[in-house]
Structures are given as structure tokens and as C-alpha cells.
Amino acid sequence: xxxxxxxxxxxxxxxxxxxxxxxxxxxxxxxxxxxxxxxxxxxxxxxxxxxxxxxxxxxxxxxxxxxxxxxxxxxxxxxxxxxxxxxxxxxxxxxxxxxxxxxxxxxxxxxxxxxxxxxxxxxxxxxxxxxxxxxxxxxxxxxxxxxxxxxxxxxxxxxxxxxxxxxxxxxxxxxxxxxxxxxxxxxxxxxxxxxxxxxxxxxxxxxxxxxxxxxxxxxxxxxxxxxxxxxxxxxxxxxxxxxxxxxxxxxxxxxxxxxxxxxxxxxxxxxxxxxxxxxxxxxxxxxxxxxxxxxxxxxxxxxxxxxxxxxxxxxxxxxxxxxxxxxxxxxxxxxxxxxxxxxxxxxxxxxxxxxxxxxxxxxxxxxxxxxxxxxxxxxxxxxx
Numbered sequence: 001x002x003x004x005x006x007x008x009x010x011x012x013x014x015x016x017x018x019x020x021x022x023x024x025x026x027x028x029x030x031x032x033x034x035x036x037x038x039x040x041x042x043x044x045x046x047x048x049x050x051x052x053x054x055x056x057x058x059x060x061x062x063x064x065x066x067x068x069x070x071x072x073x074x075x076x077x078x079x080x081x082x083x084x085x086x087x088x089x090x091x092x093x094x095x096x097x098x099x100x101x102x103x104x105x106x107x108x109x110x111x112x113x114x115x116x117x118x119x120x121x122x123x124x125x126x127x128x129x130x131x132x133x134x135x136x137x138x139x140x141x142x143x144x145x146x147x148x149x150x151x152x153x154x155x156x157x158x159x160x161x162x163x164x165x166x167x168x169x170x171x172x173x174x175x176x177x178x179x180x181x182x183x184x185x186x187x188x189x190x191x192x193x194x195x196x197x198x199x200x201x202x203x204x205x206x207x208x209x210x211x212x213x214x215x216x217x218x219x220x221x222x223x224x225x226x227x228x229x230x231x232x233x234x235x236x237x238x239x240x241x242x243x244x245x246x247x248x249x250x251x252x253x254x255x256x257x258x259x260x261x262x263x264x265x266x267x268x269x270x271x272x273x274x275x276x277x278x279x280x281x282x283x284x285x286x287x288x289x290x291x292x293x294x295x296x297x298x299x300x301x302x303x304x305x306x307x308x309x310x311x312x313x314x315x316x317x318x319x320x321x322x323x324x325x326x327x328x329x330x331x332x333x334x335x336x337x338x339x340x341x342x343x344x345x346x347x348x349x350x351x352x353x354x355x356x357x358x359x360x361x362x363x364x365x366x367x368x369x370x371x372x373x374x375x376x377x378x379x380x381x382x383x384x
Contacts, residue, residue, distance in 0.1 A: 003138075008044070009218060010039050010040060010041050011039075011041070011091040011375050012040075012041045012043060012089060012090045012091050012092075013035065013040060013041065013042050013043065013090065013091065013092045013093075013371055013375075014043050014045065014083070014086060014087055014090040014092070014093045014094070015028070015031075015043065015044045015045070015094045016045045016046075016068065016072060016081070016083050016093065016094065016095045016096075016104070017044065017045065017046040017047075017078055017096065018046070018047055018096065018098075018101060019046055019047055019048060019049040019053065019059065020044075020046040020059060020060045020061070020062065020065065021058050021059065021060055022058050022059065022060035023058070023060070023175045023176070024060060024175075025060040025061070025062055026175070026176035026360050026384040027174075027175070027176075027226060027360050027363060027364060028042075028044055028062060028065070029062070030360055030361050030363075030364035031106050031364040031367055031368060032064070033364070034364045034365055034368035035065050035368055035371065036039075037202075038368060038372055039140060040368075040371065040372065040375070042300060043066060043090070044062065044064070044065040044066065045065070045066045045067075045083055046065055046066075046067070046068060046278060047067070047068050047069060047070030047079075048070060050072045050079075051072070051076060052076055053076075063307060064166070064332060066086070068081060068083055068086070069081070070238050077100055078100050078102060079100050079101055079102065080103060081101065081103055081104075082100055082103045083103065083107075084103075084107075084111075087107070087111065087114055090114055091114070091115060091375055092114070092115040092116070092117060092145075092146075092371065092374055092375060093107065093111075093114055093115070093116050094116075094117040094118075094119055094148065094371075095107070095116070095118060095119070096118070096119050096120055096327075097118045097119065097120030097121075097140075097141060098120070099140070103341060105123070105140060106196070108140060108143040108144065108381070109143060112379070112381060113379075114142075114320035115145045115146070115147075115374060115375070115379060116144050116145050116146060116381065117145060117146040117147065117148055117217065117296050117370075117371075117374060118141065118144045118147050118148065119148040119150075119171075120141075120148075120150065120154070121149070121150055121153075121154050121157070121308075121309050122141065122149060122154040122157030122158045122160075122161075123216060126289055138160075138179065139163055141158065141161045141163065142161040142162055142163050142381075143381050144154070144163070144381055145167070145374060145377075145379055145380045145381050146167050146168075146169070146373075146374040146378040147163060147167060147168045147169070148169050148171050148367060148370055149168055149170050149171065149309075150171055150172075150173040150309045150310070151167065151170065151171075151172060151173055151309035151310055151312050151313070152312050153309040153311070153312045154170075154171065154309055155168060160223075164380075167374070167377070169178070169366060169367065169369065169370025169373070170223055170355075170366065171363050171366050171367050171370070172313075172358055172362060172366055173287070173309065173310060173363060174261075174287070174358050174359055174360045174362070174363045175287055175290065175360060176360045177290050177291075177293075177294045177355065177359065177360070179295050180266070180270055180291060180295070181294050181355070183266055183267040183269075183270035183271075184270040184273065184274060184295050186270075186311035186317050186336070187270065187271065187274045189234060190274050190275050193271045193272075193274060193275055194275055197237065197259060197261070197272075197275065198259065199235055199237075199259075199275060200233075200235070201234055201235035201257065202233050203231050203233055203234045203235070203338050204234075204235050204236070204237065204275050204276045204277055204278075205224070205227070205234065205235075205236045205237070205276060205277065205280045205334070206221055206223070206236070206237045206238075206239070206272055206273060206275075206276035206278070206279055206280070206297065207220060207236070207237075207238045207239065207240070207270060207276050207279070207280050207281060208239045208240055208264065208272065208273075208279070208288065208291065209239075209240045209246070209281060209288055210240055210241065211240055211241060211242030211243060211244040211245050211248060211283075212242045212243055212244060213244070214283055214284040214306050214323070215242075215244075215281070215283035215284055216282050216283030216284075216302075216304065216306075217244045217247050217248065218247065219282045219283065219302075219327070220280060220281070220282050220283070221247065221248075221251045222327065223280070223282060223327060223330055223331050223334070224236050224251075224255075224258065224280075225255075226327070226331040227331055227334055227335060227338075228255075228257065228333070231335060231337045231338060231339065234257070234338070235257045235258070235259075236257065236258040236259070236280075237253065237258075237259050237261060237272055237275070237276065238258065238259065238260050238261070238363075239260075239261050239262065239263065239264040239269070239272060240262075240263060240264075241262065241263050248260050271283070271289070273291065273295035273297050274295065275346065276295075276297045277338055278297060278298055278299075278300055278334060278337065278344075279291070279292045279297045279298065279299045279300065280300050280334065281299060281300070281301050282300075282301055282302045282304065282330055283301070283302075283304060283306055284304075284306040284307055284308065285299065285301045285307045285308065285309030285310070285311045285314070286307070286309075286310050286311070287308070287310050289310055289311065289313050289314050289320070290310075290313075290355070290358060291351070292314075292319075292320060292351060293313075293319065293351045293355035293358065294346070294351075294355045294356040295351075296348040296349075296351045296352050297348075297351070298319060298320045298321065298337070298344065298347040298348060298351055299314055299320040299321075299338075300320065300321045300323070300330070300333060300334050301314070301320070301321070301322055301323075302322065302323050302324070302325045302326075302329075302330050303322050303323065303324055303325045305325070308322070313354060313358050315354075317347075318347070318350050319347060319350035319351045319353075319354045320347065320351070321333050321337065321347075
């Protein structure tokens with residue numbers, strides 16, 4: 001149904017998602033608000049998660065979103081989700097850039113009278129570029145009228161397909177950080193938190209995330225030993241869960257200056273970050289960098305080649321640090337900034353500035369700018 005403040009001739013954008021995770025709800029709310037203000041109607045269609053994803057219990061809900069049935073095959077590796085009838089009357093359809101979404105590919109190639117936009121990274125950054133899957137993905141990537149890239153890291157990848165830069169929008173992917181900021185800003189005394197956690201050292205590091213191979217947990221734990229050798233009152237808090245949890249538990253049991261606190265969210269996450277000087281993650285970095293910015297705890301990682309596109313938000317030596325991919329360089333960078341309070345304070349100030357820039361509201365505005373630009377330009381993919 002068209003909103004009452006929009007006319008029957010208002011352009012219609014159909015945003016199709018395989019599923020709707022809860023962390024995307026604030027973005028779609030903000031995007032709808034942005035497009036309503038520009039006289040454009042947004043329809044959001046989404047299906048259900050696959051069997052494995054159901055266990056995450058992370059689905060979101062939007063009263064104005066529309067249910068779109070989907071079916072999974074081969075253990076969730078293939079998804080059929082037709083939106084042929086729903087696309088009638090739409091001026092622009094936006095879908096994710098994924099090989100598994102079969103109907104999306106059919107729409108790209110055969111429904112060429114409706115403008116079509118792709119959302120994604122431009123490649124699987126943890127995949128093999130030479131694989132048949134990635135080669136096909138690159139081929140399909142050029143069959144669009146517009147591209148919505150998650151971050152600037154995706155720009156050269158998409159241009160590499162031969163896609164024109166003036167039809168690419170950098171969205172600056174984000175999630176809603178207002179809740180974390182609210183909890184963090186309410187903390188006016190960290191001593192009770194330190195006492196509860198048993199922290200006695202003056203320098204504290206924190207890791208918050210999953211425990212799997214791309215996170216390089218063993219590298220992290222080995223680096224902690226070397227950092228502790230250089231800074232005698234350094235202590236570490238580790239939060240999260242995953243398949244490598246036994247490594248964490250064994251390490252913390254052996255070294256009393258480290259603490260494993262399990263999964264943390266909301267106020268508990270804010271409290272842990274409030275006690276920390278630095279955030280350590282030598283492996284894959286993605287949207288967790290936003291936690292670093294919001295709570296002014298600079299992220300330290302490595303140039304490991306595993307990162308998600310959001311790592312480009314981290315400006316080396318400004319709001320965080322990306323060391324060379326060696327243990328010696330990583331430890332040296334962490335120790336240097338912990339021991340130089342003025343340098344660390346400058347980083348913390350830059351984190352706060354970055355938090356204001358990489359927001360879900362700005363992501364929605366960037367997206368809306370791209371949508372309106374796409375609607376004003378002629379079809380492009382018919383030339384392929």
C-alpha cells in the first residue's frame with residue numbers, strides 16, 4: 001500500500017532480501033523515512049532464514065515489510081525466491097549479489113524493462129578469486145543498472161568488472177549503534193565494573209567477537225603473552241563464543257590476568273569496553289570496528305588479508321591501527337600506543353568523530369541518494 005503522503009505516481013523501489021536479520025531493521029526504517037521525504041515509496045520483501053540460520057534466533061520484524069516465500073535446496077546453498085509478480089509496477093528492484101539466489105539472476109538477465117540494483121561487496125573477500133563460483137559472480141555483477149557497494153573497498157572490485165563509476169554508490173555499511181552509545185554514555189564510574197571483573201591492572205585490552213579460524217585466536221593469545229612481558233600490569237578481557245572457545249578457556253585458566261566473560265550484549269558490552277584502553281583483534285575485522293568507535297576504544301589489527309570491507313573505516317594511526325602481518329609488528333604497535341597516553345588519547349578522540357560519521361542514518365542517506373540518482377538515469381544493463 002502506498003503511503004498517504006505519497007501520490008499514485010510516486011516512484012516505487014522494491015528491496016528484496018532473502019531474510020531480515022534484526023540488525024538490519026533500523027537501516028530499513030531509516031531508508032523508508034529518507035525515501036518518503038523524497039517522494040519515493042519503499043517496499044521491503046523478505047523470506048525466512050535457512051535451517052542453520054534459524055538457530056541464531058536473530059530474525060527481525062517490520063510491520064510494513066512484506067513476506068516473500070523462499071525455498072532452500074542442497075542444505076541451504078541454493079535459494080529460490082521469486083518476486084516476479086511483486087515487481088510489477090516497481091521502478092527499481094534492489095537485490096543482494098549472491099550466486100545462491102537463483103531468481104535474482106533470472107531477473108538480472110531477463111526482466112530488463114525494470115531498473116535493477118545490486119548490493120554487496122563485489123566479491124567474496126574470503127574466497128578464491130580464481131574459482132568458478134567467483135568468476136561467475138564477477139560476470140553477473142556487471143548485469144545491473146546500479147551498484148550499492150558496502151564500503152569504498154568494493155569500489156575497485158566493481159569497477160574491475162567494467163562497471164561505470166558514476167553508477168556506483170558507496171553506502172558505508174553500518175548498524176544501529178545508538179543502543180550501545182546509550183549504555184556507554186550512562187557509565188560515570190568504572191571502578192565498580194573493574195571490581196566486579198577483578199581488574200587490578202592499569203592497562204586493559206579487550207576482545208569481543210566470535211571464536212573461529214579467521215579471527216586468529218591463537219595469534220591473539222600468543223600476542224597477549226608478549227604484551228604482558230612488556231607491560232607488567234596489562235590485563236585482558238575476552239568476550240564471545242565459538243568453536244575455538246576451549247582455547248580461550250584454557251588460556252584464561254592458566255593466566256589469571258586474563259578473563260573470559262562469555263557472550264556480552266547491550267549494557268554488558270558497554271561496561272567491558274568502558275574499562276578498556278585498546279580493542280585487540282589480529283584477525284578478521286568487520287562491523288565490530290563500530291563498537292570501537294562508539295566507545296572510544298581504538299582497534300588494533302593486522303594486515304592479514306581476511307578483513308570484511310568495513311575495515312576501511314579504520315584509518316591507520318588515526319582511529320586505530322593496522323600493523324604488518326607479523327607477531328613482532330603487532331605487539332610493538334599495541335605496546336607503543338598503550339605506553340604513550342597522549343597518542344592513545346588522540347586515537348580515542350578520532351574514534352568518537354568516526355562514530356558520528358559511520359552511522360545507520362548516514363548509510364540510509366547514502367543509499368537514498370543512490371536510489372534517486374538511479375531513478376533519474378536511463379537503463380544500463382540492456383547494453384550487455
